[in-house]
Each structure stands twice: as C-alpha cells, then as structure tokens.
Amino acid sequence: MTNNDNAPFSFRLIATDGMARRGEIRTPHGTVRTPAFMPVGTQATVKAMYPDQVRELGSDVVLGNTYHLMLRPTAERVARLGGLHKFMNWPHTILTDSGGFQVMSLAQLRKLSEKGVTFQSHVDGQKIEMTPERSIEIQQLLGSDIQMQLDECIALPAPREEAERAMRLSLRWAERSRVQFEAMGGPGRGQALYGIVQGGTDPELRLESAGMLSQMPFEGYSVGGLAVGEPQEVMLKTLEITTPAMPADKPRYLMGVGTPEDILESVARGIDQFDCVLPTRAGRHGLAYTRYGKVNLKNARHADDPRPLDETSPCEASNRYSRAYLHHLVKAGEGLAAMLLTWNNLAYYQQLMQGIRDAIEAQTFEEFRARTRADWAKGDIPPFASR
Incomplete structure (x- = not known):
C-alpha cells in the first residue's frame, strides 16, 4: 500500500474461524495484516x-515507547527532525504506547493523582509530570499512526478495591485522552487512538470497563493489565470474558503479550494485535525460538553441534549458522550473537503469525493450533551425537 498522509484509519474483518479473526488495519503508512505481532522498538x-530486516521478515508495524522517547531524545526534537517515521527510517505503521506502564515500573518517586503522574526520571532524576493530555501531545509530536490513552496498570494479583480504583481512573483518563486527541486533529490525519480495558482479573470490572470504553469513539480497543504476574490460565480466562464485550468492528490489542503460546491461545480468544520484548530480549540473552520450541544456546550440549537452528526456515540466521557457532558467539559475548538470534526469533514470530492468518482464512485454525502445539510439545530436535 502506498503511503498517504491523508488516508483514514480503518479496520476490515476478512474472515473468522471460531473467535479467531483475520483482518486488515489501514493507516496513512500502510496496511497491517492481523493477527499481527508488533516488534518493540x-x-x-x-x-x-x-x-x-524487520520489514523483510514480515512486520507491518513496530512499537515505539512514549516514556523513553520523551526523556531521550525528547518528542520535541523528534518532531523538529521530521517525526518518528523519518527519524528511525521506518516508513511503515508505528504504534506508540502511552508511557503509563513505564511510569509505574521504571520511574522513581512517582506520585499518582487524578490529574496524572508526577515522577522522577530514571535517566537524569528530573521531575516530570505525565497527564493524559501530555501523553497525547507527546504521541502527536512523534507522529505515530496508532496512539494509546494514558492508563494506570497495576501488578497482579491485586485486591479488588485496588483494581476497581485503577480501572475507574483509567476510564476518566480515557475520556480526557480522547478530548485531547481530537483537539490536536488526530482523526483528520488518519491517526487512531485506542482505549484500554482494565479491571485486573475481576470479570465484573473487566465487563464494566469494556462497556464504558465501547461508548467512547475510539478507533481500536486494547486489553491492558495482563501478563503482569498472573498465571497464563487466568489471563486466558480473563480474555474469554473480555473480548466478547469489545466492539467486533474494531481492532483488539492485547498489550505486552507474549510467548508464542500466549499469542496462539489469545488469537483463539479474539485478539488481533500483540507486542512483546520477548523475542528481542531473548535473542540478546542466548535464547532462540523455533518451531520445536526454545533452544538455549548457552547450553554446552550445542558446542559441537554442526546443525542450524532450523534448516527448513527461510531465515538465514536460522538455516545458515551452526548451533556450535552460535553457542561460541554467546559464550564469547560477541554482538553478532544478539544480532543472529534476534533475527531468528523475529523471523519465527512472523512465520507463526503468517501461519495463523493463513489458517483462519482457510478455516483450519483449530488444526493449525493443534499441530503447532504438538510441535512445541516434541521439544527441540535431539542433541547432535558426535562420532
């Protein structure tokens, strides 16, 4: 799709198979095929x-972080330099999160109020205020295609009273975020703003949050506050309750998730978009994802193994370099280890997403799901037996 700075944001549902959905999101910077995994930038x-490389692997969209970019190099500098697309040489779709999660997890001496969050920067100790309005202003300066409301994300498990307080505050911040987004002309530029469903793992709170947000004119809706300490089965049960209450004609985004299994199971429960640092972070720490599960290249059993990670993969990082060489790079602390394993991991994630999309269109998602899980259950290929 040719980039068009005036193209409106839209979502088209192409096929469904059970609760799994195949669709397309159109933004001024291209088409995003869903279900989509968004590498974290x-x-x-x-x-x-x-x-x-990221594009060639099949990524239609990447994620940028409002909190980190506001601190360094600053959103104002990025705007002066032509916006985030130009700054990072990514002429395709960009989603920015609101910065709320990082304020809660990284900032020092934070103080929460109805107005917003005041915190001390983890970079230089500077005192900064983040409000729903300021979060939208930063995202507008960055020029991202898909933007997120400011919300409060709490760690789980949490008392119901705490989950309810944070959920209601997030709803009020959602309204203020929307007002600011419209005042700054986001819809006229084809940009989108997503609301974020909160409520911990309490079914009533999740349904109330989804219902209230659905009455607000967001272009998409996200499920936030999961994968923050609760077991996977609890996360999936929460999704089973929540996604049917979200608008069916808008994209659904599960924030910060996750493992390949998390993604496969969440697609089965109606989710369209995902992001996670896992494939890149794992790659920097010697862990590879393959169609037969995870491979820890730190393990000494790979030291004499001449086989690649996956000879059937079209990715050169997966099919051209021996496990012995990758093990050596990891143990030696070479930067090439992180490059090759991240390349492999993102390739695998995008291959998984393409397989999911094809299966939904072919009405064979359940077969694909069962086959993929069976491959994972086999574990990695047997250790090489040297002669």
Whole structure:
C-alpha cells in the first residue's frame, strides 16, 4: 500500500474461524495484516536489527515507547527532525504506547493523582509530570499512526478495591485522552487512538470497563493489565470474558503479550494485535525460538553441534549458522550473537503469525493450533551425537 498522509484509519474483518479473526488495519503508512505481532522498538530501534530486516521478515508495524522517547531524545526534537517515521527510517505503521506502564515500573518517586503522574526520571532524576493530555501531545509530536490513552496498570494479583480504583481512573483518563486527541486533529490525519480495558482479573470490572470504553469513539480497543504476574490460565480466562464485550468492528490489542503460546491461545480468544520484548530480549540473552520450541544456546550440549537452528526456515540466521557457532558467539559475548538470534526469533514470530492468518482464512485454525502445539510439545530436535 502506498503511503498517504491523508488516508483514514480503518479496520476490515476478512474472515473468522471460531473467535479467531483475520483482518486488515489501514493507516496513512500502510496496511497491517492481523493477527499481527508488533516488534518493540522502545527507543526508536528494534534492538540488534536493521529496519529493512524487520520489514523483510514480515512486520507491518513496530512499537515505539512514549516514556523513553520523551526523556531521550525528547518528542520535541523528534518532531523538529521530521517525526518518528523519518527519524528511525521506518516508513511503515508505528504504534506508540502511552508511557503509563513505564511510569509505574521504571520511574522513581512517582506520585499518582487524578490529574496524572508526577515522577522522577530514571535517566537524569528530573521531575516530570505525565497527564493524559501530555501523553497525547507527546504521541502527536512523534507522529505515530496508532496512539494509546494514558492508563494506570497495576501488578497482579491485586485486591479488588485496588483494581476497581485503577480501572475507574483509567476510564476518566480515557475520556480526557480522547478530548485531547481530537483537539490536536488526530482523526483528520488518519491517526487512531485506542482505549484500554482494565479491571485486573475481576470479570465484573473487566465487563464494566469494556462497556464504558465501547461508548467512547475510539478507533481500536486494547486489553491492558495482563501478563503482569498472573498465571497464563487466568489471563486466558480473563480474555474469554473480555473480548466478547469489545466492539467486533474494531481492532483488539492485547498489550505486552507474549510467548508464542500466549499469542496462539489469545488469537483463539479474539485478539488481533500483540507486542512483546520477548523475542528481542531473548535473542540478546542466548535464547532462540523455533518451531520445536526454545533452544538455549548457552547450553554446552550445542558446542559441537554442526546443525542450524532450523534448516527448513527461510531465515538465514536460522538455516545458515551452526548451533556450535552460535553457542561460541554467546559464550564469547560477541554482538553478532544478539544480532543472529534476534533475527531468528523475529523471523519465527512472523512465520507463526503468517501461519495463523493463513489458517483462519482457510478455516483450519483449530488444526493449525493443534499441530503447532504438538510441535512445541516434541521439544527441540535431539542433541547432535558426535562420532
């Protein structure tokens, strides 16, 4: 799709198979095929990868982080330099999160109020205020295609009273975020703002949050506050309750998730978009994802193994380099280890997403799901037996 800075944001549902959905999101910077995995480019870079590599692997969209970019190099500087797309040489769709999660997890001496959050920067100790309005202002300066409301994300498990307080505050912040987004002309530029469903793991709170947000004119809706300490089965049960209450004609985004299994199971429960640092972070720490599960290249059993990670993969990082060589790079602390393993991991994630999309269109998602889980259950290929 040719980039068009005036193209409206839209979502088209192409096929369904059970609760699984195949669709397309159109933004001024291209078409996003859903279900989509969005590599995380926290500080305007997907770590250890060139932008062209990320695109060639099948990524239609990457994620940038409002909190980190507001601190360094600052959103105002990015705007002066032509916006985030130009700054990071990514002419395709960009989603920015609101910065709320990082304020809660990284900032020092934070103080929460109805107005917003005042915190001390983890970079230089500067005192900063983040409000729903300021979060939208930063995202507008960055020029992202899909933007997120400011919300409060709490760790789980949490008392119901705490989950309810944070959920209601997030709803009020959602209204203020929307007002600011419209005042700054986001809809006229084809940009989108997503509301975020909160409520911990309490079914009533999740349904109330989804219902209230559905009455607000957001272009998409997210499920936040999961994968923050609760067991996977609790997360999936919460999704089973929540996604049917979200608008069916808008994209559904599960924030910060996750493992390949999390993604496969969440697609089965109606989710369209995902992001997670896992494939890139794992790659920097010697862990590879393959169609037969995880491979820890730190393990000594790979030291004499001449086989690649996956000879059937079209990714060169997966099929051209021996496990012995990758093990050596990891043990030696070489930067190439992070580059090759991140390349492999993102390739696998995008292959998984393409397989999911094809299966939904072919009405064979359950077969694909069962076959994929069976492959994972087999575990990695047997250790190489040297002669």
